[in-house]
Amino acid sequence: MKSKYLTTPIYYVNAKPHIGHYYTTMLADTLKRHYMQRGYAVTFLTGTDEHGEKIEQMAAEAGKPPQMFADEIAAVFRDTWEQLNLNFDIFFRTTQKDHAKKVQTAVQRLKDRGDIVFREYSGNYCVGCERFLTSSEVNAEGLCPDHLRKPEPRSEANYFFLMSKYQQALIDYIDQNPEWIEPKHYRNEVLSFLKQPLGDLCISRPKTRLTWGIDLPFDDKYVIYVWFDALLNYTNALGWPDDFDADLWRSCIHLVGKDILKTHAVYWPTMLMALGIPQFAKLQVGGYWLSGDHKMSKSLGNVLRPLDVEAQYGTETLRFYLLKDMAYGQDASFSENSYVACINAHLANGIGNLVSRVLTLCAKNEVKSFDPSTLTDKDRTLLALRRLTLDAWDRAFEECKYQNAIKAWCELVSSVDFYINEMKPWALAKQPESRADLERSLCVSLQMIEALAIMIYPVLPQAAGKILAALGLGQSMLATATDVDRTSAGYGLTYDVPKLFMRVTITEETT
Numbered sequence: 001m002k003s004k005y006l007t008t009p010i011y012y013v014n015a016k017p018h019i020g021h022y023y024t025t026m027l028a029d030t031l032k033r034h035y036m037q038r039g040y041a042v043t044f045l046t047g048t049d050e051h052g053e054k055i056e057q058m059a060a061e062a063g064k065p066p067q068m069f070a071d072e073i074a075a076v077f078r079d080t081w082e083q084l085n086l087n088f089d090i091f092f093r094t095t096q097k098d099h100a101k102k103v104q105t106a107v108q109r110l111k112d113r114g115d116i117v118f119r120e121y122s123g124n125y126c127v128g129c130e131r132f133l134t135s136s137e138v139n140a141e142g143l144c145p146d147h148l149r150k151p152e153p154r155s156e157a158n159y160f161f162l163m164s165k166y167q168q169a170l171i172d173y174i175d176q177n178p179e180w181i182e183p184k185h186y187r188n189e190v191l192s193f194l195k196q197p198l199g200d201l202c203i204s205r206p207k208t209r210l211t212w213g214i215d216l217p218f219d220d221k222y223v224i225y226v227w228f229d230a231l232l233n234y235t236n237a238l239g240w241p242d243d244f245d246a247d248l249w250r251s252c253i254h255l256v257g258k259d260i261l262k263t264h265a266v267y268w269p270t271m272l273m274a275l276g277i278p279q280f281a282k283l284q285v286g287g288y289w290l291s292g293d294h295k296m297s298k299s300l301g302n303v304l305r306p307l308d309v310e311a312q313y314g315t316e317t318l319r320f321y322l323l324k325d326m327a328y329g330q331d332a333s334f335s336e337n338s339y340v341a342c343i344n345a346h347l348a349n350g351i352g353n354l355v356s357r358v359l360t361l362c363a364k365n366e367v368k369s370f371d372p373s374t375l376t377d378k379d380r381t382l383l384a385l386r387r388l389t390l391d392a393w394d395r396a397f398e399e400c401k402y403q404n405a406i407k408a409w410c411e412l413v414s415s416v417d418f419y420i421n422e423m424k425p426w427a428l429a430k431q432p433e434s435r436a437d438l439e440r441s442l443c444v445s446l447q448m449i450e451a452l453a454i455m456i457y458p459v460l461p462q463a464a465g466k467i468l469a470a471l472g473l474g475q476s477m478l479a480t481a482t483d484v485d486r487t488s489a490g491y492g493l494t495y496d497v498p499k500l501f502m503r504v505t506i507t508e509e510t511t
């Protein structure tokens with residue numbers, strides 16, 4: 001069986017999950033369901049990044065030992081994703097058993113092959129980013145653009161990974177694999193960054209400054225830099241080094257936000273080269289969800305909690321809105337007005353209204369089946385749109401243009417509405433001689449609804465399940481998209497009309 005390994009970043013335990021974290025994790029869940037429908041065995045990893053200065057500081061402020069602090073927030077992440085029906089397979093924590101040993105093995109291997117040196121270093125460190133920023137990375141006021149804080153000047157002796165040794169090999173790899181980093185402008189950003197000489201990566205922190213980390217195996221006065229520890233989660237989770245599932249690893253798609261492009265497109269691949277591990281398949285980079293014109297982030301305090309938002313506006317409405325309103329890779333503004341408009345237009349009206357109007361007409365007129373030999377050209381033209389829409393959906397997913405997939409699906413909903421308005425089944429129901437036309441037009445509509453449910457399953461899994469149940473079909477039909485245009489002469493309708501999405505009104509702008 002073909003396989004795919006999908007990963008989200010592992011989130012720092014300094015903040016509870018907000019919409020920015022949710023977007024990437026929900027996208028991974030959507031991709032998992034999408035690929036499963038196309039015959040892949042998918043492993044989806046998410047988790048928490050628990051070491052480092054930022055966590056040590058937060059735990060101290062909360063008056064808790066760092067492990068206790070990390071345990072609490074990691075549990076919040078895990079529970080939140082579960083409550084939001086995000087179907088991860090691995091929840092990786094960097095404080096979990098064996099991770100430290102494996103990270104030490106990796107550092108030791110680099111040391112043994114001469115890729116680690118000890119030297120004095122001065123630079124400006126942003127604790128929010130947990131890395132040194134170069135002068136071109138700070139804004140005009142000298143602040144970190146993401147955290148709006150001044151990086152601290154630091155000078156200390158540390159161990160360095162000779163990342164610069166791998167600069168040319170990395171450039172060659174990116175040149176030879178044009179689809180490795182998507183969308184394209186991030187690939188160009190990395191290539192342009194790599195035109196400058198690449199520095200080496202400081203991979204240690206003196207214990208005089210930080211103790212909350214994994215001990216450096218060859219010098220007990222140091223702990224390992226948090227990013228070096230965190231990135232290795234992706235391979236450690238697959239059993240590296242002793243039971244490594246290298247095939248699954250090669251299928252890996254890393255989903256990240258643009259804030260961590262450099263760590264994933266430069267640090268990580270050079271670490272993999274030095275460790276002799278093959279490269280991951282793809283790095284997919286998303287933009288920011290903004291609130292006003294600022295990135296939503298814990299440190300700026302402008303966050304929305306996905307559980308609160310869904311409790312207010314309805315299950316799965318946020319998934320649909322976030323995928324529909326962000327051009328993947330670019331920034332998007334979260335606006336309650338456009339969220340509410342999207343729910344009403346596409347979920348409450350759109351699919352919700354379509355399902356309810358067709359099923360109500362079926363119930364009222366006791367229609368469940370028809371004679372397929374009566375199909376007209378108009379019916380066939382509509383039915384053929386199922387495959388065309390699925391093809392458009394698949395293309396959009398291959399190109400990371402999730403917006404286009406949803407747009408194609410919404411157009412299909414409109415085409416069915418248009419067909420019903422033309423066929424006027426409510427008028428046909430009044431003429432006994434038009435019974436065959438009534439049955440035909442309603443059953444064609446049911447077939448379209450079945451296809452719409454199967455197609456949207458990756459985005460609206462629960463709603464899709466409810467629709468299939470109302471059609472009298474088993475949930476296993478959601479497991480594949482291949483039969484989306486099957487012919488069906490009838491449905492085991494219960495005549496129940498499911499409540500899918502409520503119309504909503506705006507309460508107040510939650511910013």
Ligand code: MSP
Binds near residue numbers: 008009013
């Ligand atoms: N711990 C590191 C990642 C280590 S991966 C080996 C980290 N954690 S984080 O908690 O800061 O979360 C980073 C990720 O959360 C971003 O890369 C992005 O995927 C997501 N987002 C956080 N805020 C976001 C927005 N406002 N908008 C969109 N996504 C953002 O960095």
